[in-house]
Amino acid sequence: MREQVREQLLGQARACAELGSPMYAELLARAADDPGGIVAEVLGERTEIGFVLGMLGTVHRIVLEGRASDLAAHYPTAGGTKDPLDAWPAFRDVLVEHAAEVSAGLADPPQTNEVGRAAPLVGGLLTVVAATGLPVRLLEIGASAGLNLRADRFRILHERGGYGPSSSPHPPPVNGRAPLDSPDSPVVLPDAWRGALPPSVPLTVVERRGCDLAPLDPASPEARLRLLSYVWPDQTARVERLRAAFEVAARVPATVVRAGAAEFLDGLAPAPGAVTVVWHSSMQPYMSEDEAALVVRHVENAGAAATGDSPIAYLTFEARDGSRLESVQVVALRTWPDGNRRVLGEGPSHGLPITWF
Numbered sequence: 200m201r202e203q204v205r206e207q208l209l210g211q212a213r214a215c216a217e218l219g220s221p222m223y224a225e226l227l228a229r230a231a232d233d234p235g236g237i238v239a240e241v242l243g244e245r246t247e248i249g250f251v252l253g254m255l256g257t258v259h260r261i262v263l264e265g266r267a268s269d270l271a272a273h274y275p276t277a278g279g280t281k282d283p284l285d286a287w288p289a290f291r292d293v294l295v296e297h298a299a300e301v302s303a304g305l306a307d308p309p310q311t312n313e314v315g316r317a318a319p320l321v322g323g324l325l326t327v328v329a330a331t332g333l334p335v336r337l338l339e340i341g342a343s344a345g346l347n348l349r350a351d352r353f354r355i356l357h358e359r360g361g362y363g364p365s366s367s368p369h370p371p372p373v374n375g376r377a378p379l380d381s382p383d384s385p386v387v388l389p390d391a392w393r394g395a396l397p398p399s400v401p402l403t404v405v406e407r408r409g410c411d412l413a414p415l416d417p418a419s420p421e422a423r424l425r426l427l428s429y430v431w432p433d434q435t436a437r438v439e440r441l442r443a444a445f446e447v448a449a450r451v452p453a454t455v456v457r458a459g460a461a462e463f464l465d466g467l468a469p470a471p472g473a474v475t476v477v478w479h480s481s482m483q484p485y486m487s488e489d490e491a492a493l494v495v496r497h498v499e500n501a502g503a504a505a506t507g508d509s510p511i512a513y514l515t516f517e518a519r520d521g522s523r524l525e526s527v528q529v530v531a532l533r534t535w536p537d538g539n540r541r542v543l544g545e546g547p548s549h550g551l552p553i554t555w556f
């Protein structure tokens with residue numbers, strides 16, 4: 200196995216350990232020491248960002264489709280009850296049996312839509328609304344299935360309070376699902392905010408629009424399977440959040456068009472009577488340097504035309520060095536016309552919990 204591939208496997212193993220997936224940490228450590236060479240064969244010459252996650256996601260998909268029963272017995276997401284830390288021999292067998300399919304799956308960049316990232320995004324949004332007092336026009340690049348374009352409809356909790364739709368003064372049960380006819384949100388993010396509590400202000404979203412190179416329809420079974428396959432199988436709370444967010448998406452319309460980020464933001468302009476918020480989370484490393492620079496230029500151009508009645512905000516949840524995949528990300532906010540630039544908080548890349556500064 201090439202040393203570079205081995206380093207990627209071990210680096211991703213460390214990230215999985217830090218982000219609460221002992222199962223993937225163990226599988227990747229075993230893959231890095233694969234004596235039979237099947238991992239090297241499957242991964243081939245690939246070097247693009249996220250290819251290790253592509254291998255894991257493709258195998259998970261095979262499991263969720265019921266095509267790998269021995270491995271499924273170790274996958275909690277497939278109802279498996281055997282120890283996830285003992286999955287390696289069965290995982291290796293799936294690589295051998297489905298080598299061509301897994302190799303082909305690497306060409307597809309991993310596509311998550313992590314509902315936990317609503318915690319950093321909504322905290323930042325409340326900061327913007329507290330400062331402007333205006334309704335929000337929300338534009339997201341790399342929106343995937345657009346689940347977080349509905350983030351204002353999720354319930355996000357802090358030990359001293361929280362945010363979100365609720366019919367009662369008390370938060371709904373953690374991990375509980377509110378009935379569909381209740382104003383409570385089916386998505387509840389417990390212990391999502393720590394440190395300072397974000398401003399408590401009414402939030403009205405008047406437009407929800409995003410783009411993605413490969414937009415997913417959250418109502419489609421195929422798209423749901425794709426998103427579920429990129430969740431780490433021993434993280435069942437993430438699966439629950441995803442399923443609950445599909446329910447919210449069915450009730451709250453949002454548009455995600457097929458377009459690259461820079462193309463989508465080309466011609467961006469402020470809108471009178473609303474604050475235009477451009478946000479993105481965990482997508483910057485997938486853009487080329489040129490496209491990332493163009494995105495900033497489009498937002499800055501719109502910022503130059505912003506007024507007190509038509510402000511612009513640029514809210515991101517990405518690594519400090521935005522071009523890298525890292526297990527800790529920061530919530531950064533730039534606003535116009537005031538020209539302010541701030542880091543508001545930080546947390547693990549899946550978004551929970553966020554510590555506000």
Ligand SMILES: C[S@@+](CC[C@H](N)C(=O)[O-])C[C@H]1O[C@@H](n2cnc3c(N)ncnc32)[C@H](O)[C@@H]1O
Nearest residue numbers: 311312313341343411412413459460480482485
């Ligand atoms: C890791 S996912 C994160 C999705 C979502 N932002 C979230 O936080 O859950 C990255 C997403 O960015 C999209 N993407 C990658 N490069 C892109 C680009 N240049 N323009 C638009 N979308 C892009 C991918 O298709 C994918 O849906």
